Amino acid sequence: MTETPKWIAADWGTSHLRLWPMGNDDRPLRRIDSDLGMSRLSSEDYEPALLNLLGDDLPEALPVIICGMAGSRQGWAEAPYVETPCAVPFEGTQVTTRDPRLRLHILPGIKQMRPPDVMRGEETQIGGFLAKEPGFDGVLCLPGTHNKWVHISAHEIVSFRTFMTGELFALLGGQSVLRHSLGGEGWDSAAFADAVSNTLSRPATLTSSLFTLRADSLLNGTGADVTRARLSGLLIGAELAAARPYWLGQDIVILGEDAVAAAYRDALAAQGAAARLVPAGDITLAGLTAAYHHLKDKI
């Protein structure tokens, strides 16, 4: 017989959705993946989508804690941003549902006014990390399509900056004229390190170096592995130049262990900055769980 969930953890992003029906002792009973992200749903589609994915064996009262783009203005219901400096926000916006069993809490994102910046979803990852390392004082790097640097001190998010490095790499590598020069998945570490060093020391060269990648492959037959690593290195080096106030002299943690996380670690190491990689596979669930414990007596 299947165990009935005690509550539901939900990471509801732009293109994907992950649900964890949770048992006792903060243990997920299973994980449900779906591509019914925000971009495919209008406001009234969310509740039927959720019930359909969960099936009908639900208890009388079922807390659902949601983070991510479902809380944006174009999502299920807006969970207004909390402003920096602030603790990770665990007070969800309560949303009334048609099905009386659902107790819906959507966690807010975080905004920063000067310079303007926003996050929605990453704050819950940060909450998951701080649940494991509550005394952390330093800088978190969250690699992704929109890479984020977050300064944490005294249990608060002091400030943060978002870089479109992942999206730029995808657009330039997949859709610009450079796509002809970097097929495949190959990687040349020395070329990466060289390129990081170029744009880190002279960030103005980023824009002039991009077309050089194409010309170099046309004129010198430079291979896709080198070109691919160089493009990544140029972009990450330029990001590190702009993010220097964040990482210089700080305790740095990179959330993730994949190739991109390793690329950031290697780029920082070449600058004499040691960064620690922390597994991030369950970090969002840990953040949702922390929010649940914060909220459960009020639900």
Added chain:
Amino acid sequence: MTETPKWIAADWGTSHLRLWPMGNDDRPLRRIDSDLGMSRLSSEDYEPALLNLLGDDLPEALPVIICGMAGSRQGWAEAPYVETPCAVPFEGTQVTTRDPRLRLHILPGIKQMRPPDVMRGEETQIGGFLAKEPGFDGVLCLPGTHNKWVHISAHEIVSFRTFMTGELFALLGGQSVLRHSLGGEGWDSAAFADAVSNTLSRPATLTSSLFTLRADSLLNGTGADVTRARLSGLLIGAELAAARPYWLGQDIVILGEDAVAAAYRDALAAQGAAARLVPAGDITLAGLTAAYHHLKDKI
């Protein structure tokens, strides 16, 4: 009765093709536009495409002077690059055709080895400009998808640099997360000037400033006109920072009179650099005509 052309001028690019059947006195009889660019043709498709567009009222011997991507390795036939420093190349690669009436000459592009760079098509625009101003000594700016800065001295192309600024603007504005913040065609001149000044003085801020555009529109309701002009200004400012050795203290000519050409002029003017806009509508035809006069006794 239609006049029979004396020769054919052809600007055969990646996505478009322009043909000018030419009469006496360097006068185009008409202009034929087609979307049969290089990207839609394999090598053996070019000759039938050309004959089909010209119709059949051709003289016994018809010189055809072609510039652009038709001369690339993936084009009709490769016209190998000439290396800088060099005069504008007017010696075309002769290509044998099945139809004995055609006397085909494909003009080469130009390559630079250090740093690696290439052009194919722009050299003929430069030739057209120099046909009108043979004594020019200074820097040409050729705005486009891949913007080029070209140092001209003593009738030679000394060096050049290509920037993907136009392509970056199109990708970021049309396909990245920023597309939600800059629809329409509006323009705010003050926002443009501000953004140019930011990245020109501190080029490292380019990568951190991009997501700020999105956050600023979400948090402050900043309008599409401002965001659009800022994105353009950030990219052009970063380009000008890297291209400074080209334009600083030089006689600058921008080939073109459209909004993009004007944006470059305004950005340079704010730096105290006066640039002259030169109409470029017929500049490729002028370059092909100069090549025809160079070649005609050999054809």
